Amino acid sequence: MAPNPLESSRSVFRQRKSSFPAVESSKALDFRRLFKQVVPPDRLADRRLSFRSNQKMEQVPSLLRRCVSTIRKRNPLPSEVPWQFQTPLPNEILAKIFTQLEGADLRSARAVCGRWHRVIEHTKYVLDTLTPRPISRFVVRAAARGALELRWCIYGSAQAKSLLLGAQQLRAPDALSLEFAFRHFEIQRVIFKDVSLTNDLLGFFRRHFAVAPRFAPLSLVFEGVDVSALSPSVFEAFFADVAPHLETIQLRSLSGLRTDILNDRLMRHLDASKVRSIEISAPKFVFAHRPKILRVSDVTLARLSSEGNFPALHLERCQITSLMLAHYTENYLKKAAQETSRIQSQLCTIKKCPAVSNKVYESECRRRSLSCEEDDKKRHFYSVHADENGEAAFTISLIADELPKPLDGH
Numbered sequence: 001m002a003p004n005p006l007e008s009s010r011s012v013f014r015q016r017k018s019s020f021p022a023v024e025s026s027k028a029l030d031f032r033r034l035f036k037q038v039v040p041p042d043r044l045a046d047r048r049l050s051f052r053s054n055q056k057m058e059q060v061p062s063l064l065r066r067c068v069s070t071i072r073k074r075n076p077l078p079s080e081v082p083w084q085f086q087t088p089l090p091n092e093i094l095a096k097i098f099t100q101l102e103g104a105d106l107r108s109a110r111a112v113c114g115r116w117h118r119v120i121e122h123t124k125y126v127l128d129t130l131t132p133r134p135i136s137r138f139v140v141r142a143a144a145r146g147a148l149e150l151r152w153c154i155y156g157s158a159q160a161k162s163l164l165l166g167a168q169q170l171r172a173p174d175a176l177s178l179e180f181a182f183r184h185f186e187i188q189r190v191i192f193k194d195v196s197l198t199n200d201l202l203g204f205f206r207r208h209f210a211v212a213p214r215f216a217p218l219s220l221v222f223e224g225v226d227v228s229a230l231s232p233s234v235f236e237a238f239f240a241d242v243a244p245h246l247e248t249i250q251l252r253s254l255s256g257l258r259t260d261i262l263n264d265r266l267m268r269h270l271d272a273s274k275v276r277s278i279e280i281s282a283p284k285f286v287f288a289h290r291p292k293i294l295r296v297s298d299v300t301l302a303r304l305s306s307e308g309n310f311p312a313l314h315l316e317r318c319q320i321t322s323l324m325l326a327h328y329t330e331n332y333l334k335k336a337a338q339e340t341s342r343i344q345s346q347l348c349t350i351k352k353c354p355a356v357s358n359k360v361y362e363s364e365c366r367r368r369s370l371s372c373e374e375d376d377k378k379r380h381f382y383s384v385h386a387d388e389n390g391e392a393a394f395t396i397s398l399i400a401d402e403l404p405k406p407l408d409g410h
Helices: 005-012 021-025 041-074 091-098 103-110 114-122 199-211 232-245 298-306 322-338 358-367
Strands: 133-135 137-142 148-154 159-165 185-187 189-193 196-198 219-223 226-229 248-252 277-281 312-316 345-351 370-374 381-386 393-399
Touching: 091 114, 103 114, 133 148, 196 199, 199 232, 298 322, 322 345, 322 358, 322 370, 322 381, 322 393, 358 370, 358 381, 358 393
Parallel strands: 133 185, 137 189, 189 219, 196 226, 219 248, 248 277, 277 312, 312 345, 345 393
Antiparallel strands: 137 148, 148 159, 370 381, 381 393
């Protein structure tokens, strides 16, 4: 029987027996795996020497790594130490470092962490390094979704920045702090536009205006502001802070007014020697059936006249009388006669004041020897001159309240 070729091939390629059976169970090196090629006898010694040297060189980095690891464990780097175990710089040294920074860098450092934020905000001589910036106009206006926009403009450098306060932030304005920004604001004009003021919100602005350096605005404008939720005492406290340096005050289209929120006591905070213009126009009252008259009366005009200051007036629905207006006009023309170096002219508008009558005003002016002429083109406009100084003129517009038209059939 012929031999099977498969069995004969298996017998040829049988597994080789191990020459060193003890190596398989030991941990010694298998030189057959290290030296797979035949090494000449004359180079064998050199190869063994180089192998030993390379083996030692490979052990050096591992030894260095173990040394460095041991040293680091005993003396760790500051970046590897947890924050609570590091020794921070004292606040005094931080404050000294921050005094070397300018405004933009100081604001960036303030945003690094809470500790730097507190050191910068509560260290006086750090804040003294900030150069105050003159803010030409500070505007507060309503934004979408109950938010509030704060915008400040600098006319000289044509810069404008804004900040948006969300409705959720405005629910608790006492917890909101912008004092760092206001500490280097020199505000010249304050404008509130289309805002619903509350006691808390006005207190928020009052608190921040108090930290502004040399807070002495020259102009205050309230336009389209809702004051229905504002108490008279809070508004008077705010007005007392703003009014002493005002030259112009404009209260336009205030809604939710009550008769006690604008009165003579409020106007008493104005400096009679500085104010140049007073405007109270288009007031909207909260009630519908009571008399819609503000308690700004002859007392305010008498106080301004006694100081020798005659600002431009635009008063609507106030308790001004024709007699006081004639007295105010006479005193103005007397002062204008003394200053003959320049021609003076003044314009006043008295609108819907129930105690003011055109005929009574004309007769009172003539009784004081003043020429009172009504403008032919513009009704209710009067030009008043004094005989001794005909160049100076006092122009006044007297607009009476329109009576409601009767219904048809009555």
